[in-house]
Amino acid sequence: MAFVLFESGDHRCVAFNDLVRGDDGVQANQFLIQNGRHSAVLDPGGALVYNPLMLALAAYVKPNEVDLVLCSHQDPDIIGAVDKWLLYTQATVVCSKLWGRFVPHVVPGYMKNSGADRYLLLPDEGGLIPVGNAVIRAVPAHFLHSVGNFxxxxxxxxxxxxGDVGASLIPSGASYGFVQDFATHVPKMEGFHRRYMGSNRVLRLWVDMVRKLDPQMIVPQHGLPFRGEAIGQFLNWLERLECGIDLLGPADFRV
Structure with missing residues (x-):
């Protein structure tokens, strides 16, 4: 089922939240940004969701006419089906320059039209990505789950x-919608963030950047999105969270 996050004029953002079958894999969201006749798919996932995503996209765009595949990082639930995107579309794959030589490892060597010209590799500082008459800004999220993350x-x-910042673990089949009660939502995020985020220092840098952006929605790749006062509550929670290397000590490296 598609969830329209934004629609105004010829610009639309859509989330697909329920394409993973039951407990076959970790729940993951895929996204479509459309501007006029141009479009980008964000974090499209692996083979598990490729066919369902193609069917879902067809209500909005011809999948083989997608212009861009935007990849926040290198995990299978992000880029696992990149070979199919390169084979069946003319889309350009956008990812960190750190992963530009790793992503081709999931693309068969015999595939034609899958070389370096099909990739837009982002420098660490990010950059601007045109989608029709609109522009998408790639913003750094390095060490918040991945060393080359946007x-x-x-x-x-x-x-x-x-991406994975703000990810929550929700049951398969749970309805998709904006977080209503932040306090009860925290347990769905806390364990994941403590393990997968690099450190509190990096979280605070990211939070400062996001406050300057002042988004009206924060939409992670797993679980539920934030808007309104939940955004401030989420950012306040993140900047106080100990995680990653903050929690490690000698006991974690015993033989």
């Missing part, structure tokens, strides 16, 4: 697609 900010919709 969020994608749509300034027209004022949505930050935040």
């Amino acid at each position: 969020g994608f900010y749509d300034p027209q919709a004022k949505i930050l697609f935040s």
Whole structure:
């Protein structure tokens, strides 16, 4: 089922939240940004969701006419089906320059039209990515799960697609919608963030950057999105969270 996050004029942002079958894999969201006849798919996932995503996209765009595949990082639930995107579309794959030589390892060597010209590799500071008459800004999220990690900010919709930052673990089949009660939502995020985020120092740098962006929505790749007062509550929670290397000590490295 598609969830329209934003629609105004010829600009639209859509989330697909229920394409993973039951407990076959970790729940993951895929996204579509459309501007006129141009479009980008964000974090499209692996073979598990490729066919369902193609069917879901067809209500909005011809999948083989997608212009861009935006990848926040290198995990299978992000780029696992990149070979199919390169084979069946003319889309350009956008990812960190750190992963530009790793992503081709999931692309068969015999495949034609899958070389370096099909990739747009982002420097660490990010950059601007045109989608029709709109521009998507790749913003750094390094060491917040991956060493070469980006969020994608749509300034027209004022949505930050935040990748794994803000991810929550929700049951398969749970309804998709904005977080209503932040306090009860925290347990769905806390364990993941403590383990997968690099350190509190990096979280505070990211929070400062996001406050300057001032998004109206923060939409992670797993679980539920934030808007309104939940955004401030989420950022306040993140900047106080100990995680990653903050929690490690000698006991974690015993033989």
